[in-house]
Amino acid sequence: xxxxxxxxxxxxxxxxxxxxxxxxxxxxxxxxxxxxxxxxxxxxxxxxxxxxxxxxxxxxxxxxxxxxxxxxxxxxxxxxxxxxxxxxxxxxxxxxxxxxxxxxxxxxxxxxxxxxxxxxxxxxxxxxxxxxxxxxxxxxxxxxxxxxxxxxxxxxxxxxxxxxxxxxxxxxxxxxxxxxxxxxxxxxxxxxxxxxxxxxxxxxxxxxxxxxxxxxxxxxxxxxxxxxxxxxxxxxxxxxxxxxxxxxxxxxxxxxxxxxxxxxxxxxxxxxxxxxxxxxxxxxxxxxxxxxxxxxxxxxxxxxxxxxxxxxxxxxxxxxxxxxxxxxxxxxxxxxxxxxxxxxxxxxxxxxxxxxxxxxxxxxxxxxxxxxxxxxxxxx
Amino acid sequence: xxxxxxxxxxxxxxxxxxxxxxxxxxxxxxxxxxxxxxxxxxxxxxxxxxxxxxxxxxxxxxxxxxxxxxxxxxxxxxxx
Numbered sequence: 001x002x003x004x005x006x007x008x009x010x011x012x013x014x015x016x017x018x019x020x021x022x023x024x025x026x027x028x029x030x031x032x033x034x035x036x037x038x039x040x041x042x043x044x045x046x047x048x049x050x051x052x053x054x055x056x057x058x059x060x061x062x063x064x065x066x067x068x069x070x071x072x073x074x075x076x077x078x079x080x081x082x083x084x085x086x087x088x089x090x091x092x093x094x095x096x097x098x099x100x101x102x103x104x105x106x107x108x109x110x111x112x113x114x115x116x117x118x119x120x121x122x123x124x125x126x127x128x129x130x131x132x133x134x135x136x137x138x139x140x141x142x143x144x145x146x147x148x149x150x151x152x153x154x155x156x157x158x159x160x161x162x163x164x165x166x167x168x169x170x171x172x173x174x175x176x177x178x179x180x181x182x183x184x185x186x187x188x189x190x191x192x193x194x195x196x197x198x199x200x201x202x203x204x205x206x207x208x209x210x211x212x213x214x215x216x217x218x219x220x221x222x223x224x225x226x227x228x229x230x231x232x233x234x235x236x237x238x239x240x241x242x243x244x245x246x247x248x249x250x251x252x253x254x255x256x257x258x259x260x261x262x263x264x265x266x267x268x269x270x271x272x273x274x275x276x277x278x279x280x281x282x283x284x285x286x287x288x289x290x291x292x293x294x295x296x297x298x299x300x301x302x303x304x305x306x307x308x309x310x311x312x313x314x315x316x317x318x319x320x321x322x323x324x325x326x327x328x329x330x331x332x333x334x335x336x337x338x339x340x341x342x343x344x345x346x347x348x349x350x351x352x353x354x355x356x357x358x359x360x361x362x363x364x365x366x367x368x369x370x371x372x373x374x375x376x377x378x379x380x
Numbered sequence: 381x382x383x384x385x386x387x388x389x390x391x392x393x394x395x396x397x398x399x400x401x402x403x404x405x406x407x408x409x410x411x412x413x414x415x416x417x418x419x420x421x422x423x424x425x426x427x428x429x430x431x432x433x434x435x436x437x438x439x440x441x442x443x444x445x446x447x448x449x450x451x452x453x454x455x456x457x458x459x460x
Binding site (some may be wrong): 158191294 | 396401411
């Protein structure tokens with residue numbers, strides 16, 4: 001009897017997991033005791049952190065993509081199709097292009113979806129750098145933007161890459177300075193809660209850096225409407241901000257598949273934060289942005305979670321008791337300009353320290369972005 | 381179990397979530413609620429006791445009562 005392990009999603013979580021499974025279960029796959037299938041509706045793997053650099057002309061959206069077939073171990077079957085339903089009792093997936101697929105163990109790594117349409121006026125009036133089209137459009141706007149008020153508003157929470165909005169305004173500040181335009185460009189950053197970032201130490205560090213760089217901060221600002229005609233951003237707290245260029249971090253959502261399959265009632269999957277096993281179904285794991293765990297929606301989280309899930313699935317496949325767990329490890333590089341960066345590292349329940357930004361950390365971030373392709377292959 | 385006179389129209393269970401999860405859950409619910417809605421926010425995060433009232437004050441909604449259960453708090457909020 002062959003144990004069929006199905007991984008759904010071709011992002012960081014799904015790709016690293018599939019490769020780790022191929023490595024850990026090599027002999028079992030060879031003998032025909034196990035089979036690993038990666039299902040994705042996109043033949044390309046997309047490394048989203050690349051998009052942060054696109055508005056500044058430092059990278060292109062093409063730099064973010066590689067074919068899954070180049071990244072995934074040959075021992076893994078790749079199925080390009082879209083999962084349209086999950087039956088956790090019958091242990092079977094429905095597929096868009098017809099048919100269904102049975103599984104013995106299932107891992108969902110579907111990511112988060114952008115839903116700018118949830119905020120009236122945002123799709124028409126705002127820009128973002130969280131997807132290829134948005135990043136390209138923002139690049140064109142930034143290239144033409146020589147004076148006026150640039151407002152970055154964190155609208156959706158939770159959102160992917162929690163450091164990216166802070167990075168964007170610091171990079172924009174440095175970029176406009178380099179080009180001799182900073183005096184004509186006002187920059188404002190808004191955040192929904194009472195400080196500049198969810199993590200206290202990042203908020204303290206960012207607030208000081210914003211003050212030094214003349215970046216305005218509005219806290220307790222929860223955007224509830226964009227007026228694209230007059231260029232005004234309205235908040236639930238009754239504030240108004242006039243903008244000339246609005247960068248809005250869009251609302252995010254999980255997956256309807258999760259809700260329909262009873263794996264979570266709001267689109268994010270309920271899991272044990274250490275084992276990543278579903279609270280609601282047997283032999284179902286959820287990792288990456290889709291899993292509702294108390295840490296960031298970040299690539300590093302998906303990467304480390306994939307290691308734990310691969311261990312657990314491999315143990316189960318061999319009839320052993322799984323012992324590997326995920327401790328909440330999160331690592332985020334934070335660009336603090338165009339040529340310096342810092343990073344934070346933390347686990348569940350711990351508070352990160354923000355180190356003094358430096359050029360070597362900026363180079364390390366750029367270097368890591370290149371070597372990321374080794375991470376996706378399961379090698380790093 | 382403590383008693384309260386407030387009958388919530390909707391309950392937001394944010395127990396187990398850490399700051400700013402409960403506050404963001406509450407803000408999301410307030411956003412989709414009509415004025416006069418009574419929301420019970422259940423939170424086990426100690427920080428909620430300060431950041432929730434601070435936001436309510438900023439946004440102009442009322443904190444009706446905080447009920448201390450053994451391992452979480454119920455914060456009763458009325459939207460304006």
